[in-house]
Amino acid sequence: MRRLLALFRAKWCMGIHEIAGVRKQSKLKVCVVAVFVLALWLGIFFLFYKGFGFMKRFNPGGFGPEMQTIGETVTVRIISLLFLAVFFMLTFSNVLVALTTLYRSSEVEFLMSSPLYLSELFIARFAECVFFSSWAILFLGSPLVLSYGLVYNAPWYFYLVAAGFSLPFVIIPAALGVTITMVLARVFPHLNRPLLIMLAAAAVTGLFLYMRRSFDVESLSSSDQMLGAVLDAMKNTQSAFLPSFWAAQGLLSSSVGELGPTMFHFLLLLANGLLVFRLALYMASKAYYPGWAALRGSGQARSRPRDRGILGRIDCWLGFLQPRTRSLIVKDIRVFWRDVSQWSQFAFFFGLMAVYVANLRAAGYYYLEIAIWKNAVSFLNLGATSLILATLTSRFIFPLISLEGKRFWVIGLAPVRLRELVWQKFWLSFATCITFTLGIMVISNVMLKVEPLLMFLSCGTIVMMNFSLSGLAVGLGALYPNFREDNPAKIVSGLGGTLNFLLSIAYIMVAVGVQALLFQARTLNLIPSDRRFACMVAGVTAFVVLVSMMATFIPMSLGLKNLERTEF
Amino acid sequence: MIRTEDLTKGFGSVLAVDKLNMEVQSGEFFSFLGPNGAGKTTTIKLLTGLLIPTAGRAFVNGVDVQLDPVSAKRALGYIPDQPFLYEKLTGREFLRFVGGLYEMDTREVELKAEELMEMFGVLGAADLLIEEYSHGMKQKLSFSAAFLHDPQVVIVDEPWVGLDPKSIRFIKGYLREKVRDGICVFMSTHTLSIAEELSDRVGIINGGHLIAVGTVKEIMALEATRTFEDVFLELTAEGNEG
Numbered sequence: 001m002r003r004l005l006a007l008f009r010a011k012w013c014m015g016i017h018e019i020a021g022v023r024k025q026s027k028l029k030v031c032v033v034a035v036f037v038l039a040l041w042l043g044i045f046f047l048f049y050k051g052f053g054f055m056k057r058f059n060p061g062g063f064g065p066e067m068q069t070i071g072e073t074v075t076v077r078i079i080s081l082l083f084l085a086v087f088f089m090l091t092f093s094n095v096l097v098a099l100t101t102l103y104r105s106s107e108v109e110f111l112m113s114s115p116l117y118l119s120e121l122f123i124a125r126f127a128e129c130v131f132f133s134s135w136a137i138l139f140l141g142s143p144l145v146l147s148y149g150l151v152y153n154a155p156w157y158f159y160l161v162a163a164g165f166s167l168p169f170v171i172i173p174a175a176l177g178v179t180i181t182m183v184l185a186r187v188f189p190h191l192n193r194p195l196l197i198m199l200a201a202a203a204v205t206g207l208f209l210y211m212r213r214s215f216d217v218e219s220l221s222s223s224d225q226m227l228g229a230v231l232d233a234m235k236n237t238q239s240a241f242l243p244s245f246w247a248a249q250g251l252l253s254s255s256v257g258e259l260g261p262t263m264f265h266f267l268l269l270l271a272n273g274l275l276v277f278r279l280a281l282y283m284a285s286k287a288y289y290p291g292w293a294a295l296r297g298s299g300q301a302r303s304r305p306r307d308r309g310i311l312g313r314i315d316c317w318l319g320f321l322q323p324r325t326r327s328l329i330v331k332d333i334r335v336f337w338r339d340v341s342q343w344s345q346f347a348f349f350f351g352l353m354a355v356y357v358a359n360l361r362a363a364g365y366y367y368l369e370i371a372i373w374k375n376a377v378s379f380l381n382l383g384a385t386s387l388i389l390a391t392l393t394s395r396f397i398f399p400l401i402s403l404e405g406k407r408f409w410v411i412g413l414a415p416v417r418l419r420e421l422v423w424q425k426f427w428l429s430f431a432t433c434i435t436f437t438l439g440i441m442v443i444s445n446v447m448l449k450v451e452p453l454l455m456f457l458s459c460g461t462i463v464m465m466n467f468s469l470s471g472l473a474v475g476l477g478a479l480y481p482n483f484r485e486d487n488p489a490k491i492v493s494g495l496g497g498t499l500n501f502l503l504s505i506a507y508i509m510v511a512v513g514v515q516a517l518l519f520q521a522r523t524l525n526l527i528p529s530d531r532r533f534a535c536m537v538a539g540v541t542a543f544v545v546l547v548s549m550m551a552t553f554i555p556m557s558l559g560l561k562n563l564e565r566t567e568f
Numbered sequence: 569m570i571r572t573e574d575l576t577k578g579f580g581s582v583l584a585v586d587k588l589n590m591e592v593q594s595g596e597f598f599s600f601l602g603p604n605g606a607g608k609t610t611t612i613k614l615l616t617g618l619l620i621p622t623a624g625r626a627f628v629n630g631v632d633v634q635l636d637p638v639s640a641k642r643a644l645g646y647i648p649d650q651p652f653l654y655e656k657l658t659g660r661e662f663l664r665f666v667g668g669l670y671e672m673d674t675r676e677v678e679l680k681a682e683e684l685m686e687m688f689g690v691l692g693a694a695d696l697l698i699e700e701y702s703h704g705m706k707q708k709l710s711f712s713a714a715f716l717h718d719p720q721v722v723i724v725d726e727p728w729v730g731l732d733p734k735s736i737r738f739i740k741g742y743l744r745e746k747v748r749d750g751i752c753v754f755m756s757t758h759t760l761s762i763a764e765e766l767s768d769r770v771g772i773i774n775g776g777h778l779i780a781v782g783t784v785k786e787i788m789a790l791e792a793t794r795t796f797e798d799v800f801l802e803l804t805a806e807g808n809e810g
Binding site for chain 2: 003006007009017021109112114116296
């Protein structure tokens with residue numbers, strides 16, 4: 001126990017030093033991030049507050065005041081659905097976080113060589129895993145709880161109950177996720193590559209089918225059936241065997257002052273949390289150390305012939321580029337591809353995009369029959385594709401310059417100008433991201449059957465966004481590099497990475513928002529003539545181009561200047 | 569103090585360490601030599617429990633590393649070639665943390681940490697974050713951490729990188745002094761002159777096989793060449809893999 005306490009004390013000290021280190025960061029950067037984080041929280045709070053308020057009043061059936069309104073019934077189901085979604089997200093997030101925290105971290109090697117019992121080491125790493133995978137969910141969950149409490153006049157202890165429920169609620173998916181990772185780490189080193197690919201393909205197909213079935217909106221063929229179908233579709237979230245249901249029920253009971261059911265559900269959650277954690281601990285005693293040691297020893301020397309496979313042929317395919325640029329690009333692609341954690345996240349991300357696009361087909365059946373939804377869905381689609389792009393650039397492009405840091409002696413001594421290096425990253429980002437996002441845009445627009453003008457504008461916007469979001473990510477990556485860190489996920493989670501993501505979101509909101517407003521105004525007949533509308537389209541397009549140019553060139557220029565000043 | 573019995577480690581079809589049998593006594597300075605990829609680091613990782621042997625056993629202070637890892641590690645001080653240090657801790661906080669891991673008395677940790685940091689020349693930077701340390705300072709701090717709990721066995725993997733001549737001289741003297749006090753030092757290095765100067769015995773590994781063990785004089789007697797470097801190169805020449 002003393003050893004564990006020493007470890008937690010050290011982590012506490014590190015946390016304090018990390019927070020104190022914020023003072024050394026650029027004031028502007030800290031302020032922008034703080035303002036955006038606050039705005040994000042307030043935005044979510046506002047959305048939930050308005051949403052719950054609307055649902056509370058929504059009562060088309062005209063039930064009496066003593067009965068729950070339809071809106072309230074839907075709210076209960078929506079909360080259960082949210083908890084269920086969070087539960088699955090946490091489980092998946094823990095699978096990924098556990099891979100880094102329990103297996104890949106160099107800290108584990110240090111701790112393994114110290115006289116810690118394996119159970120102590122596991123508990124310490126598990127706690128870290130829970131923290132890293134769950135803090136954001138808790139941060140984003142707080143406006144939901146607060147807004148619900150305010151709308152439904154919940155008693156003061158509702159908020160305490162919510163805080164109390166959060167710990168056992170995050171422990172269950174964490175224990176499940178960590179256990180899955182331990183099993184995978186034990187099994188995977190012994191599997192051959194074709195079998196691995198088949199398993200991954202089966203998992204992605206299963207996920208795809210499950211999500212299609214769960215979010216099937218084709219059945220919503222008429223508005224009469226909509227409410228019944230929504231309630232029906234959410235029935236699965238009400239299973240009494242789901243931890244998300246216990247958490248939701250406990251919380252909802254406390255909001256109306258029913259302390260008995262609250263305590264029952266809390267104890268149910270706690271007992272199951274402890275049980276699942278105990279099982280994870282047991283699994284750790286059997287599988288953690290052998291799996292960790294096996295993963296460290298699984299790197300076998302393999303010769304990589306020059307002209308075989310995709311990686312071997314990139315050099316030839318890019319033969320039209322200058323040798324220096326080609327070398328840099330080929331290096332970036334090879335390093336990315338050979339880092340399992342990088343491409344596995346990319347592959348999962350790509351799977352989710354496929355699910356999104358496949359579901360649009362169903363959305364096309366219903367929403368596009370109604371004019372007002374037609375624009376909204378088209379621009380929501382543009383927004384969603386832009387967010388996919390922002391996630392891609394923030395996660396994979398922003399760290400590229402930082403990752404050069406420790407190896408800068410190679411590029412720094414070579415006859416390569418920094419300008420070339422920075423623009424090479426930019427073009428690499430542009431070329432790879434546009435392949436995915438323009439493809440998604442075209443396919444999704446076809447599925448949504450949008451009009452030609454909207455198709456042209458949305459595709460043009462996506463091309464502009466590839467420019468600007470690549471410029472933002474590469475530029476801010478050069479402006480706020482982290483040359484000490486080798487782990488791209490950690491580079492992204494720093495202040496610079498957060499700032500990049502938030503600025504990307506702000507840019508998307510502006511670029512998509514102005515166009516959406518214009519088309520919505522036309523649908524509502526607020527624009528008197530087609531000529532006026534055409535002029536306004538031209539004006540808005542010019543504005544978006546201007547903002548995009550600024551978002552591309554300002555960060556690129558600032559980043560380049562910063563790199564030129566940096567001493568390596 | 570350190571003993572291996574048919575210690576074997578394979579990675580796929582490659583045997584990195586093959587039936588290694590050796591013994592290092594307390595109060596002995598043992599240098600472990602070999603060309604790159606010979607199996608030195610794998611052996612060290614097997615001795616410290618960072619790898620699981622494919623076959624055979626490793627003992628530290630009489631304890632099987634796999635059967636009772638905690639007892640074995642309590643007796644062990646390990647200085648890896650690339651030491652892991654918590655960059656967001658100060659040097660002093662790091663040593664307090666290490667003291668906690670070894671369940672040392674708080675007051676004892678404070679005194680010992682102060683003494684070691686002064687000895688290794690990092691006391692002036694004790695309250696700076698480790699991220700501000702140079703490579704050499706980090707190395708000295710990891711020496712301080714390894715000796716904090718008075719280990720019976722010290723395993724050092726290529727410790728000289730990044731150290732200035734004064735520090736190298738100090739550490740050489742310190743290690744010898746500890747050996748005189750009865751500690752067993754097991755050092756892996758490529759610096760033959762230091763191995764020759766400090767070691768009571770040396771072991772040469774090549775292709776996973778221990779191809780020579782003995783005092784420097786005994787090993788030099790194996791080949792009719794002039795220097796220890798010549799002998800090493802003769803023994804580890806391609807084809808001489810046991």
